[in-house]
Amino acid sequence: MTEKAPYIQVIDLDFEYPDGTQALKEINLEIVKGEFIALIGQNGSGKTTLSKCLNGLYKPTAGDIIVDGLNTKKSSIVQMVKRVGYVFQNPDHQLFNSNCWDEIAYGPRNIQLSDEEVKERVEEAIQVVGLPKIYHSEHPFFLSKGLRQRVAIASILALRPHVIIVDEPTTGQDMKQSLEIMDFLQDLNDKHGHTIIIITHDMPIVGIYARRVIAMAQARIMADGPTGEVFTQTEVLEKTFLAPPQITQLAQADPDLGFNPGTLTVEDMVGQFLEMMGRRE
Numbered sequence: 001m002t003e004k005a006p007y008i009q010v011i012d013l014d015f016e017y018p019d020g021t022q023a024l025k026e027i028n029l030e031i032v033k034g035e036f037i038a039l040i041g042q043n044g045s046g047k048t049t050l051s052k053c054l055n056g057l058y059k060p061t062a063g064d065i066i067v068d069g070l071n072t073k074k075s076s077i078v079q080m081v082k083r084v085g086y087v088f089q090n091p092d093h094q095l096f097n098s099n100c101w102d103e104i105a106y107g108p109r110n111i112q113l114s115d116e117e118v119k120e121r122v123e124e125a126i127q128v129v130g131l132p133k134i135y136h137s138e139h140p141f142f143l144s145k146g147l148r149q150r151v152a153i154a155s156i157l158a159l160r161p162h163v164i165i166v167d168e169p170t171t172g173q174d175m176k177q178s179l180e181i182m183d184f185l186q187d188l189n190d191k192h193g194h195t196i197i198i199i200t201h202d203m204p205i206v207g208i209y210a211r212r213v214i215a216m217a218q219a220r221i222m223a224d225g226p227t228g229e230v231f232t233q234t235e236v237l238e239k240t241f242l243a244p245p246q247i248t249q250l251a252q253a254d255p256d257l258g259f260n261p262g263t264l265t266v267e268d269m270v271g272q273f274l275e276m277m278g279r280r281e
């Protein structure tokens with residue numbers, strides 16, 4: 001369920017790196033609790049930079065970001081990590097402890113929780129991501145990429161942030177592994193009530209899982225809305241150099257066929273087809 005009051009408000013945000021690169025320009029958006037958002041856009045469009053602004057790691061050059069009533073400019077890292085968690089594009093850039101348990105405990109220890117609380121948080125996170133016990137004392141680098149990603153997500157979950165941003169969750173994984181990790185993120189959204197933002201280039205995954213799409217190009221937001229609606233804005237999408245999933249393109253190919261141009265999944269298309277057939281009988 002989504003609530004009306006925004007959990008995150010981004011107001012006229014600009015962000016410039018010290019070398020003068022203008023990575024974000026005039027960004028305005030609101031995110032309410034319970035959303036499942038895909039942030040899409042070509043390489044270098046500003047997706048990672050925006051995420052790092054949302055979790056307070058980067059402070060706006062101009063404009064403001066309000067998270068749960070706190071302005072990121074005036075908030076501490078500790079206040080922010082408890083609200084917005086960011087899982088790195090490459091989990092290996094995030095994992096640096098010598099065993100999985102310590103890796104997941106790192107954040108809670110860092111915010112000075114008691115040993116008891118740390119243990120409770122780690123065990124809870126391990127249970128949510130389903131990391132088998134044999135791996136708890138293993139070095140993260142001996143795990144498969146899928147499991148390393150789970151450890152990376154668990155290390156963020158242990159801080160109990162409401163929003164979880166996962167940068168490129170399916171890169172380098174086959175379809176089965178991708179669906180597994182995405183189903184897991186969907187559970188965090190459905191069953192545990194987390195707001196999820198994924199950053200991805202994988203359009204079929206966007207079609208299946210995301211309810212809202214924010215499309216970026218050249219430091220700006222070009223489109224923002226329900227997934228099916230954004231995927232029908234073909235001219236806008238062209239500016240982002242992105243194409244909707246093939247199934248959506250197929251549904252849009254010949255309007256006379258009568259498919260919904262915002263069709264997102266094969267199941268959805270089959271359903272529409274069966275309905276058309278039923279009507280014809």
Ligand SMILES: Nc1ncnc2c1ncn2[C@@H]1O[C@H](COP(=O)(O)OP(=O)(O)OP(=O)(O)O)[C@@H](O)[C@H]1O
Pocket residue numbers: 017018019021022023041042043044045046047048049050
């Ligand atoms: N540390 C940095 N210093 C200077 N410029 C940077 C830095 N990090 C990123 N940039 C630049 O900022 C812009 C936005 O980069 P960003 O990493 O946010 O894009 P992205 O959409 O996440 O791309 P990708 O899909 O490749 O991950 C790009 O022009 C990039 O070169």
Ligand SMILES: [Mg+2]
Pocket residue numbers: 047048049089167
């Ligand atoms: Mg990036």
